[in-house]
Amino acid sequence: MSALFALASDTLTLLCRRRLFWLNIWLSVAVVLAVASMSCRPDGLSFGFGLKSWPSSYLTKGSPWETTLYFGVVRRTAQWWIVGAAPFLALFSMATVLPKTLKSGQAALVFTKSRGRTEVLLGRFLGGLLFAAIPALISAFGLFLTLGWRLGVWESRLFLAVPFALLLFAALAAVAVLLGVLTKSSSTALAVTLLFAVSVFALQDAASRPSPSDDENEIKGLMHSASGGLVALQSFAWPLPRTQELMEGMDRLLGLRSPLLFRDLVRRWRIGKLRVGAAATQVLEANQDAPAEPLTPLKLSEAILVTAGFSSLTLLAAAMLLNRRDL
Amino acid sequence: MTRRPASPNLPPMAALKSIEFAIDLKSLSKVYPNGVQALDHLSLRVRRGEIYGLLGPNGAGKSTLIKCLTGLVHPTACRGSVLGFPVGDPEVNRLLGYLPENASWPEHLTAEQVLHFAGRLHGLVSRERTRRVRELLLLTGLEAWSHDRPQHFSKGMRQRLGVAYALMGNPELIFLDEPTDGVDPVGRKEMRDLIRGLKREGKTVFVNSHLLDELEIICDRMAILMRGRVVRHGSLEELTLESCRYEIAVVGNLLEDPGLLDLVQRLGGTVALGPEALESRIDLPTRRPQLVQPVIDALRQEGYLLLSVAPARQSLEDLFLEAIRSGGQFAQREPRD
Numbered sequence: 001m002s003a004l005f006a007l008a009s010d011t012l013t014l015l016c017r018r019r020l021f022w023l024n025i026w027l028s029v030a031v032v033l034a035v036a037s038m039s040c041r042p043d044g045l046s047f048g049f050g051l052k053s054w055p056s057s058y059l060t061k062g063s064p065w066e067t068t069l070y071f072g073v074v075r076r077t078a079q080w081w082i083v084g085a086a087p088f089l090a091l092f093s094m095a096t097v098l099p100k101t102l103k104s105g106q107a108a109l110v111f112t113k114s115r116g117r118t119e120v121l122l123g124r125f126l127g128g129l130l131f132a133a134i135p136a137l138i139s140a141f142g143l144f145l146t147l148g149w150r151l152g153v154w155e156s157r158l159f160l161a162v163p164f165a166l167l168l169f170a171a172l173a174a175v176a177v178l179l180g181v182l183t184k185s186s187s188t189a190l191a192v193t194l195l196f197a198v199s200v201f202a203l204q205d206a207a208s209r210p211s212p213s214d215d216e217n218e219i220k221g222l223m224h225s226a227s228g229g230l231v232a233l234q235s236f237a238w239p240l241p242r243t244q245e246l247m248e249g250m251d252r253l254l255g256l257r258s259p260l261l262f263r264d265l266v267r268r269w270r271i272g273k274l275r276v277g278a279a280a281t282q283v284l285e286a287n288q289d290a291p292a293e294p295l296t297p298l299k300l301s302e303a304i305l306v307t308a309g310f311s312s313l314t315l316l317a318a319a320m321l322l323n324r325r326d327l
Numbered sequence: 328m329t330r331r332p333a334s335p336n337l338p339p340m341a342a343l344k345s346i347e348f349a350i351d352l353k354s355l356s357k358v359y360p361n362g363v364q365a366l367d368h369l370s371l372r373v374r375r376g377e378i379y380g381l382l383g384p385n386g387a388g389k390s391t392l393i394k395c396l397t398g399l400v401h402p403t404a405c406r407g408s409v410l411g412f413p414v415g416d417p418e419v420n421r422l423l424g425y426l427p428e429n430a431s432w433p434e435h436l437t438a439e440q441v442l443h444f445a446g447r448l449h450g451l452v453s454r455e456r457t458r459r460v461r462e463l464l465l466l467t468g469l470e471a472w473s474h475d476r477p478q479h480f481s482k483g484m485r486q487r488l489g490v491a492y493a494l495m496g497n498p499e500l501i502f503l504d505e506p507t508d509g510v511d512p513v514g515r516k517e518m519r520d521l522i523r524g525l526k527r528e529g530k531t532v533f534v535n536s537h538l539l540d541e542l543e544i545i546c547d548r549m550a551i552l553m554r555g556r557v558v559r560h561g562s563l564e565e566l567t568l569e570s571c572r573y574e575i576a577v578v579g580n581l582l583e584d585p586g587l588l589d590l591v592q593r594l595g596g597t598v599a600l601g602p603e604a605l606e607s608r609i610d611l612p613t614r615r616p617q618l619v620q621p622v623i624d625a626l627r628q629e630g631y632l633l634l635s636v637a638p639a640r641q642s643l644e645d646l647f648l649e650a651i652r653s654g655g656q657f658a659q660r661e662p663r664d
Binding site: 003110327 | 394400421427430433445450492495496
């Protein structure tokens with residue numbers, strides 16, 4: 001066990017010495033500061049801790065829209081930054097770790113001191129997870145403080161974003177580890193993992209759209225083939241990491257619900273006489289086919305289990321491959 | 328016969344006492360996926376507590392052999408054991424130390440941290456680890472550079488760090504791949520002393536080197552590897568004794584003496600004339616003085632003046648070059664004690 005932790009902590013130290021780590025940390029701090037710099041005043045909204053302000057009659061200090069604004073921004077920051085972008089950045093560093101360990105000069109040092117190759121693989125993987133957890137924790141803690149400071153809402157459920165981020169990161173990192181073992185090439189492992197990640201996000205987004213009903217399709221033949229295609233797509237996407245469902249599930253678990261809708265707040269956004277918000281929401285709504293099916297706790301549990309299972313099986317495949325190959 | 332320690336959970340020394348051979352290979356083969364046969368039914372026995380040297384030209388399979396024994400490469404077929412464990416069993420790793428030829432040191436760790444890392448992989452507790460790290464830094468003369476990163480080290484310093492890394496965890500069997508490569512003469516002397524010190528502690532040291540004089544000095548026994556097979560093995564004395572010859576120098580031209588010439592030729596020897604045909608040299612390919620005696624008797628009987636009778640041994644270098652020249656055509660020798 002101590003060897004496993006030694007490998008994990010060595011991986012963490014190695015990754016934390018890289019510039020990308022600091023980029024990730026500073027970006028996390030910048031994102032949190034950007035959110036924290038927003039404030040509602042009696043005469044409207046201000047950004048950059050008062051550097052820039054927009055007068056508003058409704059988005060004022062103490063108004064119900066203030067809560068809507070903060071909750072909406074924090075929820076999207078958790079989704080897009082903590083669970084979305086930050087793990088992607090961490091992946092850039094993580095994908096290079098195992099291929100470097102497998103280079104003969106280093107493999108001879110590490111593998112001859114450990115009691116098994118699987119231990120090395122798991123240690124490196126665990127170190128990568130810890131590495132990805134740092135920016136996620138910093139961001140979650142920053143958002144927690146921001147909400148408490150601005151609204152007096154101390155919502156500890158914000159930290160639930162961290163396990164969700166790690167769950168998604170683990171799936172991608174497992175793919176990177178498998179590719180690293182397979183190719184021993186950092187660049188190939190990274191490039192193919194990124195391609196895989198983008199494909200999975202796109203695939204799960206497409207698969208999460210509801211099946212067209214009879215009413216929505218005027219041509220029955222087209223409906224039938226479209227419906228059949230979707231079923232095939234959903235079947236194909238089923239064992240893959242459930243990106244959409246996890247994002248949505250995390251959003252629900254955060255519990256940041258306000259009586260007014262964030263979408264309505266955006267719709268009201270104007271720059272001068274230009275109704276920017278209304279135009280933006282119209283475009284977004286036009287591109288949305290139909291409301292997605294509600295995410296039940298059972299469905300969320302399934303998504304978590306499938307994603308964790310995907311990571312475990314991918315790691316198992318990587319371990320089996322590593323144990324069979326010459327170093 | 329070697330036998331596996333009763334249980335991997337036993338203290339290593341208690342279990343190891345029953346093992347005679349640290350390495351006991353009856354047949355080890357390795358064919359790489361590209362079809363290259365690196366090791367070909369190789370047999371080898373290394374006694375516990377000896378310093379064993381491995382010689383061979385580039386591509387002979389030396390590195391593959393060490394990698395097979397340390398579990399880095401999977402043999403295609405293998406009958407044999409390392410410290411009583413089957414070859415490739417990761418359990419044996421806690422009893423092994425390995426200095427690879429081109430160690431790539433982690434860029435993010437100092438020399439001291441590298442050793443701590445090795446200690447943690449071995450499962451040493453903090454106090455024991457710290458003590459051992461200090462000991463090894465002192466032993467390898469790196470204590471003044473303990474806080475520097477290895478990539479700033481000279482080749483010799485990196486080798487010394489490699490030895491310290493290999494010795495972390497107090498291994499029973501230590502593989503040293505080119506340990507004196509890049510090390511200055513003073514450093515080589517220190518390295519030799521260090522290896523001898525390990526032998527005194529009862530450790531088995533397996534050295535792979537192309538520096539024949541180094542091996543001659545420190546090794547108890549050695550093997551010459553060619554095309555994945557052991558073509559010669561034994562102690563330096565045994566190896567050179569195999570090629571021992573007797574040289575007899577006499578005054579006179581023996582080529583003009585058919586009786587003596589016939590006797591020498593019957594014993595497989597040759598006669599050569601010295602300068603101005605005043606002196607002859609008889610070369611007898613034997614290591615047994617009894618076989619030389621009839622020639623000496625005959626020479627005396629014929630009244631020749633004997634100048635010298637001396638055994639002439641091949642140097643390790645000659646032996647090695649002969650093995651290379653013959654292109655590994657020697658029959659593989661069966662391991663013997």
